Amino acid sequence: xxxxxxxxxxxxxxxxxxxxxxxxxxxxxxxxxxxxxxxxxxxxxxxxxxxxxxxxxxxxxxxxxxxxxxxxxxxxxxxxxxxxxxxxxxxxxxxxxxxxxxxxxxxxxxxxxxxxxxxxxxxxxxxxxxxxxxxxxxxxxxxxxxxxxxxxxxxxxxxxxxxxxxxxxxxxxxxxxxxxxxxxxxxxxxxxxxxxxxxxxxxxxxxxxxxxxxxx
Numbered sequence: 043x044x045x046x047x048x049x050x051x052x053x054x055x056x057x058x059x060x061x062x063x064x065x066x067x068x069x070x071x072x073x074x075x076x077x078x079x080x081x082x083x084x085x086x087x088x089x090x091x092x093x094x095x096x097x098x099x100x101x102x103x104x105x106x107x108x109x110x111x112x113x114x115x116x117x118x119x120x121x122x123x124x125x126x127x128x129x130x131x132x133x134x135x136x137x138x139x140x141x142x143x144x145x146x147x148x149x150x151x152x153x154x155x156x157x158x159x160x161x162x163x164x165x166x167x168x169x170x171x172x173x174x175x176x177x178x179x180x181x182x183x184x185x186x187x188x189x190x191x192x193x194x195x196x197x198x199x200x201x202x203x204x205x206x207x208x209x210x211x212x213x214x215x216x217x218x219x220x221x222x223x224x225x226x227x228x229x230x231x232x233x234x235x236x237x238x239x240x241x242x243x244x245x246x247x248x249x250x251x252x253x254x255x256x257x258x
Contacts, residue, residue, distance in 0.1 A: 060152055061090035061186070063161040064132070064144065066225065068107045069250060070119045071242040073223040077188045081161045081216055082125055085186060089125055090161070091148070092116050096132040096139050107255055109133040118245040142175045145183050158183040167213065185213040232256040 061081050067074065070092070078090045094112045106112075113133055120126035131147060132139040141160065149158055160183045167187040170176050179185075223241055231238050233256055238247055250256065 058152060058156045059085065059087045059159065060148065060156055061085070061087040061159045061161050062093060062145065062148060062183075063090055064093045064095060064139075064141065065162075066106055067092065067094045067112050067116045068225050069112070069228055069242055069246055069255070070116045071223050071225060071228055071246075072240070073218075075119060075123075075243070077161065077216065077218055078126060079123075080218060081159070081186050081188075084216060085159055085214070087125075087159060089127060092120060092126065092128045093131060093144060094128070094133050096135045097137065111249075111253060111255060115246045115249050118249055119243045121245070140174045142173070142179050142182075145179065149182055159186050160184070161186045161188065161216070163188050164215070170213075180212050183212070186216050187213060188216045188218045229256040233258075 061078065063074070063078055063081075065074065074092075078092070081087060082090050094109065094116050096109055110133075113128065113130060117128045120128060132144060145158055145160060149156065152158075160179075162185070164187045167185055170179070170185070173179060228238050228241050231241070232250060238250070242250075
């Protein structure tokens with residue numbers, strides 16, 4: 043949980059690098075955690091904030107688990123990593139969660155000296171031209187696009203260069219070590235009564251079974 047505002051780095055410099063990782067996290071899994079850790083290391087981030095989505099503008103709400111369950115699972119998954127935090131910002135909103143609004147909120151929270159990095163999958167970034175106020179997004183943050191099988195940033199570069207060429211240095215590919223695990227895959231295995239051990243953390247696994255999530 044975010045408890046205080048920070049504006050300086052441990053090395054004393056004024057720049058503060060914050061990674062924001064949004065998603066439904068239904069459930070959070072090992073792929074999310076490895077992606078966040080890789081982003082922290084490769085992009086010299088000071089912290090990574092997981093932001094479970096509240097009312098997603100592009101997904102049907104009835105197909106997503108209760109926000110409190112998703113928040114608790116995410117909290118359990120990151121509790122042992124001091125570099126990771128979880129925010130309730132989006133799940134406490136009563137309006138749809140748009141990336142531009144979330145990024146501006148955290149930009150204001152951490153101050154103008156903070157560098158905001160938005161971490162998501164390559165597949166999501168490929169749709170960036172359909173996002174709300176995408177021009178502003180590319181101005182206020184840097185995108186970290188985690189590699190996924192079958193997706194490439196080459197197509198995105200071709201599309202965005204024609205609209206907004208000066209921002210191409212704001213989208214970076216994060217090479218991710220063999221991350222083919224997905225939340226959908228985990229939910230399917232639970233419904234089929236198959237093991238999900240090591241696909242997520244032990245605490246999240248126990249939470250899923252305790253509250254009988256994804257059974258139906």
